[in-house]
Amino acid sequence: MAEMTVTPWEVVGEIDYEKLTQQFGTQLITAALRERLKRPHAMLRRGLYYSHRDLGKFLDAADKKQRISIVTGRGPSGKMHIGHTIPLLIAKYFQDEYDCEVFIPVSEDEKYYVKPDLSYEQAEKYAQDNILDIIALGFDPKKTKIHRDFQYTTIYKYAAKIAKHMTYSTAKAAFGLTPSHNLGWTFYPAMQSAHIYLPQFLHGPHMTLVPIGIDQDPFMRVLRDVADHPEIKLMKPGAVHSKFMPALKGPGTKMSASDPDSAIWLSDGPKDVERKVKRYAFSGGRDTIEEHRRLGGNPDIDVSYQWLTIFEEDDKKLKKIYDDYKSGKLLSGELKGMLIDKINVFLAEHQKRRVKAGKQVEKFLLK
Amino acid sequence: MAEMTVTPWEVVGEIDYEKLTQQFGTQLITAALRERLKRPHAMLRRGLYYSHRDLGKFLDAADKKQRISIVTGRGPSGKMHIGHTIPLLIAKYFQDEYDCEVFIPVSEDEKYYVKPDLSYEQAEKYAQDNILDIIALGFDPKKTKIHRDFQYTTIYKYAAKIAKHMTYSTAKAAFGLTPSHNLGWTFYPAMQSAHIYLPQFLHGPHMTLVPIGIDQDPFMRVLRDVADHPEIKLMKPGAVHSKFMPALKGPGTKMSASDPDSAIWLSDGPKDVERKVKRYAFSGGRDTIEEHRRLGGNPDIDVSYQWLTIFEEDDKKLKKIYDDYKSGKLLSGELKGMLIDKINVFLAEHQKRRVKAGKQVEKFLLK
Numbered sequence: 001m002a003e004m005t006v007t008p009w010e011v012v013g014e015i016d017y018e019k020l021t022q023q024f025g026t027q028l029i030t031a032a033l034r035e036r037l038k039r040p041h042a043m044l045r046r047g048l049y050y051s052h053r054d055l056g057k058f059l060d061a062a063d064k065k066q067r068i069s070i071v072t073g074r075g076p077s078g079k080m081h082i083g084h085t086i087p088l089l090i091a092k093y094f095q096d097e098y099d100c101e102v103f104i105p106v107s108e109d110e111k112y113y114v115k116p117d118l119s120y121e122q123a124e125k126y127a128q129d130n131i132l133d134i135i136a137l138g139f140d141p142k143k144t145k146i147h148r149d150f151q152y153t154t155i156y157k158y159a160a161k162i163a164k165h166m167t168y169s170t171a172k173a174a175f176g177l178t179p180s181h182n183l184g185w186t187f188y189p190a191m192q193s194a195h196i197y198l199p200q201f202l203h204g205p206h207m208t209l210v211p212i213g214i215d216q217d218p219f220m221r222v223l224r225d226v227a228d229h230p231e232i233k234l235m236k237p238g239a240v241h242s243k244f245m246p247a248l249k250g251p252g253t254k255m256s257a258s259d260p261d262s263a264i265w266l267s268d269g270p271k272d273v274e275r276k277v278k279r280y281a282f283s284g285g286r287d288t289i290e291e292h293r294r295l296g297g298n299p300d301i302d303v304s305y306q307w308l309t310i311f312e313e314d315d316k317k318l319k320k321i322y323d324d325y326k327s328g329k330l331l332s333g334e335l336k337g338m339l340i341d342k343i344n345v346f347l348a349e350h351q352k353r354r355v356k357a358g359k360q361v362e363k364f365l366l367k
Numbered sequence: 368m369a370e371m372t373v374t375p376w377e378v379v380g381e382i383d384y385e386k387l388t389q390q391f392g393t394q395l396i397t398a399a400l401r402e403r404l405k406r407p408h409a410m411l412r413r414g415l416y417y418s419h420r421d422l423g424k425f426l427d428a429a430d431k432k433q434r435i436s437i438v439t440g441r442g443p444s445g446k447m448h449i450g451h452t453i454p455l456l457i458a459k460y461f462q463d464e465y466d467c468e469v470f471i472p473v474s475e476d477e478k479y480y481v482k483p484d485l486s487y488e489q490a491e492k493y494a495q496d497n498i499l500d501i502i503a504l505g506f507d508p509k510k511t512k513i514h515r516d517f518q519y520t521t522i523y524k525y526a527a528k529i530a531k532h533m534t535y536s537t538a539k540a541a542f543g544l545t546p547s548h549n550l551g552w553t554f555y556p557a558m559q560s561a562h563i564y565l566p567q568f569l570h571g572p573h574m575t576l577v578p579i580g581i582d583q584d585p586f587m588r589v590l591r592d593v594a595d596h597p598e599i600k601l602m603k604p605g606a607v608h609s610k611f612m613p614a615l616k617g618p619g620t621k622m623s624a625s626d627p628d629s630a631i632w633l634s635d636g637p638k639d640v641e642r643k644v645k646r647y648a649f650s651g652g653r654d655t656i657e658e659h660r661r662l663g664g665n666p667d668i669d670v671s672y673q674w675l676t677i678f679e680e681d682d683k684k685l686k687k688i689y690d691d692y693k694s695g696k697l698l699s700g701e702l703k704g705m706l707i708d709k710i711n712v713f714l715a716e717h718q719k720r721r722v723k724a725g726k727q728v729e730k731f732l733l734k
Contacts, residue, residue, distance in 0.1 A: 109527050119598065120528055150527065153520040160476050160517065161487055163551030168535070171550060183538060184530030187554035231486065 006215045007176055009114060014251075017050060017214065017243055024217040026051045026241060033059075041093040043242065046309045046318075049090065051214060053224070054207070054238030061207040062098050069199035069208045070094045071237070073105040073192075076126035077115060080133045081255050081263035082343070083245040086310070088137050090211040090240065095143055102144045103366075104134055105195035109149040113184035124150055133266050135364055136354035147198075147366035155194050158201045163190035165226045174218040193223035200234040207235055214241040246306045250282025267351070270344045277304065277340050278333075284325075285332030296328035297335075304332075304339040311342040373582045374543055376481060381618070384417060384581065384610055391584040393418045393608060400426075408460040410609065413676050413685075416457065418581060420591070421574070421605030428574040429465050436566035437461045438604070439578045440472040440559075443493035444482060447500045448622050448630035449710070450612040453677070455504050457578040457607065462510060469511045470733075471501055472562035476516040480551035491517055500633050502731055503721035514565075514733035522561050525568045530557035532593045541585040560590035567601040574602055581608040613673045617649025634718070637711045644671065644707050645700075651692075652699030663695035664702075671699075671706040678709040 004013040006020060021028055029052050034040060036059050043049050061068050072087040074080075088104070095102045108123040127148045134146060149155055171177055171189045194201075196219070199208050210220065217239065224236040247253045248263055255263030261276055268276070284302030286292035299305040299322050312318045321338065324330035371380040373387060388395055396419050401407060403426050410416050428435050439454040441447075455471070462469045475490040494515045501513060516522055538544055538556045561568075563586070566575050577587065584606065591603040614620045615630055622630030628643055635643070651669030653659035666672040666689050679685045688705065691697035 112527060113531055150524050153523045156520045156523040157517050160479060160551055163554065164480055164549050166550045167547050168544070168550060168553050169546035172546060177535070179536035179539060180534050182531050183533045183535060183554050183557045184527055186535050187530065187550055187557075190550045190554075 008216050008218055009175075011215050011244065015244065020214050020217075021051045021241075024214070024221060026053050026214075026217060026239070027055075028052075029055065029240070038097040041090060042313055042315075043086065043090060043310060044093075044240075045315070047243075048086070048245075048310065049211070049240045049242045051217075051241035052239060053217075053220060054236060055209065055240055058207045058209045058238045062100075067203060067206040068098060068100045069203075069206065070100060070102045070211070071105070071196050071199060071208055072102070072211045073107055073195055074130050074134060075107050075111050076123065076130040077111045077118070078126055078257040080130055080266045082266065082307075083247075083255055083263065084133075085137060085266070086242055086245055087211040087213070088134060090242075092137055092139055094209065094211075095140060100143070101199065102139060103195070103199050104139075104144065104146045105155075105198070106131060106134075106146060106148045107188075107191065107195070109184065109191060110188050113182055113188060120150075124148075131361060131364070132354050132357040133350075135357035135360055136266075136350050138353065139364070141360060141363040144364055145366040146364040149191060152366050155191065155198070158194035158198060159187075159190045161201075161232065162193040162197065162223070162226055163187065165229045165232065166190055166193070166222065170222055170225075174222045189219060189222055192219045193226070196220075196223055196237050197232075197234055200237075205233070205235045208237040210237055210239040212239055212241060213244060215244075217241060245310070246282070246303050248276065248282070248303060249280050250301075250303055253282075264343060264347075266347065266354075268347060270340075270348075273343050273347065274340050277336050277343070281307075281336055281339070283332045283336075285335075286328075289331060292331060293328045297325045297330070297332060299325045302332075302335065304335050308335075308339055308342065311339070311346060375583050375585055376542075378582050378611065382611065387581050387584075388418045388608075391581070391588060393420050393581075393584060393606070394422075395419075396422065396607070405464040408457060409680055409682075410453065410457060410677060411460075411607075412682070414610075415453070415612075415677065416578070416607045416609045418584075418608035419606060420584075420587060421603060422576065422607055425574045425576045425605045429467075434570060434573040435465060435467045436570070436573065436575045437467060437469045437578070438472070438563050438566060438575055439469070440474055440562055441497050441501060442474050442478050443490065443497040444478045444485070445493055445624040447497055447633045449633065449674075450614075450622055450630065451500075452504060452633070453609055453612055454578040454580070455501060457609075459504055459506055461576065461578075462507060467510070468566065469506060470562070470566050471506075471511065471513045472522070472565070473498060473501075473513060473515045474555075474558065474562070476551065476558060477555050480549055480555060487517075491515075498728060498731070499721050499724040500717075502724035502727055503633075503717050505720065506731070508727060508730040511731055512733040513731040516558060519733050522558065522565070525561035525565060526554075526557040528568075528599065529560040529564065529590070529593055530554065532596045532599065533557055533560070533589065537589060537592075541589045556586060556589055559586045560593070563587075563590055563604050564599075564601055567604075572600070572602045575604040577604055577606040579606055579608060580611060582611075584608055612677070613649070613670050615643065615649070615670060616647050617670055618668075620649075631710060631714075633714065633721075635714060637707075637715070640710050640714065641707050644703050644710070648674075648703055648706070650699045650703075652702075653695075656698060659698060660695045664692045664697070664699060666692045669699075669702065671702045675702075675706055675709065678706065678713060 070091045072091040106127045108127040112123040227236040282303040284298035439458040475494040479490040594603040649670040651665035
């Protein structure tokens with residue numbers, strides 16, 4: 001396996017998650033911190049979210065009934081698959097449990113800058129499409145602000161305030177920019193920072209928490225450094241960092257639009273889901289039923305099991321699945337069946353809501 | 368005198384204007400081209416505007432009654448002095464003679480990025496103040512669009528289209544960017560390019576002409592290079608380049624807000640103008656009246672005479688002034704008196720119009 005490289009635009013090799021926290025300077029989410037969370041979501045309970053910055057300060061502010069907010073975004077590089085919902089569902093968890101405002105920047109500009117063949121128009125179309133999926137996840141229109149960089153261009157004013165105090169050299173060090181990167185990509189760290197400071201720019205200093213994949217942490221590191229600048233004077237935003245959702249086809253594969261069978265898309269029908277999980281979900285089971293019954297499966301590498309840790313809310317049920325699979329009582333086909341059911345329930349609901357989302361867009365968009 | 372350095376943000380040393388055209392790759396405005404201009408403005412007739420890019424193509428388009436437009440901007444780093452009107456007055460000349468639309472971007476973002484001590488709020492205030500002066504110059508509200516980067520943030524969408532196709536390395540080479548420059552400054556070439564392509568982004572491909580100081584030409588060079596990109600496909604904007612207006616106090620001095628007596632400000636009253644011109648205007652006259660009468664003055668280094676080449680429209684009168692000053696018939700005090708009168712007539716009218724400009728702002732602002 002290749003050596004680990006993790007940047008906001010590239011993840012290569014086998015990931016050593018603890019090493020990443022050291023490399024980035026983030027903290028592991030301790031059991032004590034986890035216990036402070038109100039009815040923690042499965043992804044928080046089970047360690048998919050495993051690292052943080054200032055989660056404690058965020059919870060302190062929540063305890064004191066101070067204003068708090070959540071920011072999590074979407075880079076619209078294509079239609080959305082199930083893995084893309086991970087930060088969004090955690091944002092929704094915080095909205096539901098902490099009754100706080102959620103800001104969702106949709107950065108079509110980033111994708112436009114980063115993908116040589118993505119046209120401006122296509123980037124906008126993906127953004128519009130993805131916004132329907134975001135709304136369909138069930139956010140509260142009264143407490144959710146979605147904004148696109150090519151539409152809510154007011155964001156440039158806020159990006160300017162950051163950009164004045166962030167040097168090229170800082171961005172270069174954090175993101176590995178080179179002189180052949182285009183100016184948009186070079187500027188993007190200021191835009192991303194503006195997204196994350198936006199709740200504070202609009203409502204004044206308060207604690208914001210940002211659910212993101214650990215690969216996005218370099219943005220947090222760089223943007224937190226400008227918080228104290230006399231011209232900024234905002235609170236350093238906190239973050240909770242997730243591990244990567246295992247790819248459907250297992251280690252060394254990616255969920256990518258270039259291979260429709262590599263992922264479960266939010267637009268997939270029940271038959272697609274069944275076919276893909278049955279055919280492609282990387283299995284920790286044995287080669288034959290007899291062997292499986294005798295030796296048991298390995299849930300720790302089984303993608304269907306890993307995905308159930310996200311989709312099966314009930315801890316007891318999940319434990320039983322784990323134990324039964326490990327003992328050989330539960331067969332791979334049965335495990336896959338459970339996942340297929342869970343995903344199809346989720347997607348049926350999602351797709352129903354998505355049809356209605358078109359009419360709700362205006363309620364969500366920041367003006 | 369120091370060696371010549373000319374960048375959009377720094378002008379040092381004695382300027383060799385012809386050398387600059389070679390260095391930047393621009394063309395001298397020939398007599399033949401000048402003769403094609405409709406009733407050329409004094410600044411065009413007398414060579415203050417001396418260099419160009421594609422002025423011929425612009426005039427061809429005008430001859431063919433195709434759409435043409437003018438873009439010239441203002442970086443609001445403080446209140447405006449008389450030198451700042453030079454590109455604006457030429458823009459107005461083209462509007463008057465060629466009946467074309469004029470776009471005037473006001474780049475408070477650039478000044479904010481470039482001046483470490485300029486606050487965001489102050490940059491906006493200067494922009495608002497300068498817009499009144501711009502309007503007071505007499506632009507036609509039906510054919511003039513003024514826009515500020517922190518207000519008409521839609522410009523970011525257009526800057527993005529340029530930014531994708533302009534590398535850091537290109538901007539670095541053209542503008543001498545270093546890693547310690549902030550991200551806003553680094554991105555600014557894309558914003559400036561968007562200003563100049565804006566008429567084409569809004570109305571489709573056509574010839575645009577940009578009156579600018581020759582020091583600003585690196586922007587033109589860089590932005591013209593992206594015109595042919597398949598995602599841009601616009602016409603390369605042309606430019607007419609002016610020499611620098613001589614500073615009031617003469618060679619080696621600058622007109623700067625840090626020394627209010629260094630320039631004539633658009634807000635100066637008649638007494639200010641009289642005092643400053645009499646006391647500070649660098650003179651090509653002799654030390655004594657007797658000597659002046661006997662040997663004559665040197666109009667070519669005399670700031671009052673140089674400024675009259677801008678403010679005295681009548682070529683015959685100007686020639687007589689030149690001849691009389693050179694022969695010693697016209698004294699320095701008399702020459703200064705002529706300039707004082709010209710400036711005060713201009714400023715009285717300007718200041719009257721400026722009072723009314725406040726009510727007109729909305730008519731000029733691009734939405």
